Amino acid sequence: MSAVADRYPELRELGVEVISVSVDSHFVHKMWDENELSKMVEGGIPFQMASDQNGAVGRAYGVWDESSGVEMRGRFIIDPDGVIQAIEILTPPVGRRIAETIRQIQAFQLVRESGGTKATPAGWMPGDPVLEPGPDLVGRVWEVWNPRMEK
Amino acid sequence: MVGDADGLENEMGVRVGQPAPDFTAATYHRGEFGSVSLSDHAGKWVLLCFYPGDFTFV
Numbered sequence: 001m002s003a004v005a006d007r008y009p010e011l012r013e014l015g016v017e018v019i020s021v022s023v024d025s026h027f028v029h030k031m032w033d034e035n036e037l038s039k040m041v042e043g044g045i046p047f048q049m050a051s052d053q054n055g056a057v058g059r060a061y062g063v064w065d066e067s068s069g070v071e072m073r074g075r076f077i078i079d080p081d082g083v084i085q086a087i088e089i090l091t092p093p094v095g096r097r098i099a100e101t102i103r104q105i106q107a108f109q110l111v112r113e114s115g116g117t118k119a120t121p122a123g124w125m126p127g128d129p130v131l132e133p134g135p136d137l138v139g140r141v142w143e144v145w146n147p148r149m150e151k
Numbered sequence: 152m153v154g155d156a157d158g159l160e161n162e163m164g165v166r167v168g169q170p171a172p173d174f175t176a177a178t179y180h181r182g183e184f185g186s187v188s189l190s191d192h193a194g195k196w197v198l199l200c201f202y203p204g205d206f207t208f209v
Contacts, residue, residue: 024205029179032205050176060172071201078197
């Protein structure tokens with residue numbers, strides 16, 4: 001979570017609220033923040049750290065691991081209408097890459113601001129060309145995009 | 152429930168393009184205890200991150 005905290009200013013600039021969730025109590029969140037995270041991220045964790053001690057939230061989101069009694073690494077991007085736009089779920093041993101989450105948020109925001117008239121091709125980064133899906137684009141994507149454009 | 156479409160959807164929990172389930176949970180936030188509901192942030196983009204436990208660093 002310190003990786004997310006580190007990029008928090010950028011997320012705030014994008015107008016994103018962050019909520020982290022684990023089975024730990026809010027008391028343990030405080031201990032972790034004060035004793036460890038604040039040594040990695042100046043000022044400690046800047047977002048709300050939620051406690052899901054009985055796993056109810058995790059179950060609702062399909063990330064509850066019944067056998068070990070913890071949440072898997074589930075990441076959900078939720079739009080201003082409360083609709084889930086993206087889901088990534090990893091088993092515990094592998095961590096996320098926050099840069100990819102930010103890229104996806106930027107892409108979803110672009111699509112939303114365009115009223116759904118634009119789409120971002122594979123590997124799209126902010127500033128790259130976007131696609132305007134429609135009859136004119138069919139069979140002509142090659143003119144504006146190719147796989148080698150992915151960095 | 153196997154083979155039942157509703158049961159399958161319940162097991163999967165959620166899907167992209169579908170509403171995010173609302174919840175309320177106790178929180179720790181910048182030195183204070185409180186609570187948060189997803190609906191508190193209606194009208195905003197939300198990044199919701201689950202992780203296995205505090206004091207883990209993968």
